[in-house]
Amino acid sequence: MRIDILTLFPEIALAPLSESIIKRAREKDLVEIHAHNLRDWTTDKHRKTDDYLCGGGQGMLLKPDPIFAAIEELRSDNCQVILMTPQGKQFKQAIAQQLSTAPHLIILCGHYEGVDHRVIEQLVDIELSIGDYVLTNGAIAAAVVTDAIVRLIPGALGDQRSHQEESFTDPNMLEAPAYTKPNTFRDMKVPDLLLSGNHKKIDAWKKEKALERTRQNRPDLLQ
Numbered sequence: 476m477r478i479d480i481l482t483l484f485p486e487i488a489l490a491p492l493s494e495s496i497i498k499r500a501r502e503k504d505l506v507e508i509h510a511h512n513l514r515d516w517t518t519d520k521h522r523k524t525d526d527y528l529c530g531g532g533q534g535m536l537l538k539p540d541p542i543f544a545a546i547e548e549l550r551s552d553n554c555q556v557i558l559m560t561p562q563g564k565q566f567k568q569a570i571a572q573q574l575s576t577a578p579h580l581i582i583l584c585g586h587y588e589g590v591d592h593r594v595i596e597q598l599v600d601i602e603l604s605i606g607d608y609v610l611t612n613g614a615i616a617a618a619v620v621t622d623a624i625v626r627l628i629p630g631a632l633g634d635q636r637s638h639q640e641e642s643f644t645d646p647n648m649l650e651a652p653a654y655t656k657p658n659t660f661r662d663m664k665v666p667d668l669l670l671s672g673n674h675k676k677i678d679a680w681k682k683e684k685a686l687e688r689t690r691q692n693r694p695d696l697l698q
């Protein structure tokens with residue numbers, strides 16, 4: 476898989492993708508990740524990427540010309556173009572799963588008040604939001620989406636089982652609480668059942684606790 480991130484702040488997008496699991500996935504050639512500076516496709520001497528809104532209004536918009544030039548250069552036949560924007564469809568695990576099998580993604584990061592709408596109409600396949608809040612910079616959102624996608628590529632996580640039990644693999648259920656050593660810490664004990672070795676009972680306990688936690692933290696998932 477290849478992922479091209481197009482942003483005014485390539486370092487912001489790349490920093491979280493240069494450590495740990497994603498770093499190793501890149502070293503294993505499971506994914507090639509490139510972050511490009513949109514300014515490299517400007518043609519004026521000030522390397523201007525934004526301009527005022529037509530018809531008036533607060534803030535600045537990303538101009539269409541550098542974005543068209545960049546995407547026309549970077550895109551391939553089998554490529555999907557994603558725009559990171561708070562106006563997008565909510566990014567979820569199921570979308571991460573779909574995108575993890577794509578051969579080539581271009582992720583365009585919004586900045587300021589967003590991008591000229593002709594970019595969305597002509598170039599963008601999917602608009603994605605990582606949540607109902609506004610970040611200063613779409614590069615942060617692009618890193619989030621890239622991380623969630625890349626860890627799903629077979630071989631990226633050492634142990635494939637860790638995918639099966641984690642939250643959102645069943646999109647309607649969170650994970651059960653989990654414990655590690657020591658068995659007693661400051662008078663707080665790990666539940667006896669988890670140390671019993673009875674895997675049937677442990678599985679039933681996990682299901683019950685997962686449901687309890689979902690009811691408490693995310694009742695919307697159970698509706």
Ligand code: ADE
Pocket residue numbers: 559560561585603604605606607608609610611612613616
């Ligand atoms: N850019 C700014 N806020 C965002 C969000 N919540 N999701 C995606 N891109 C963004």
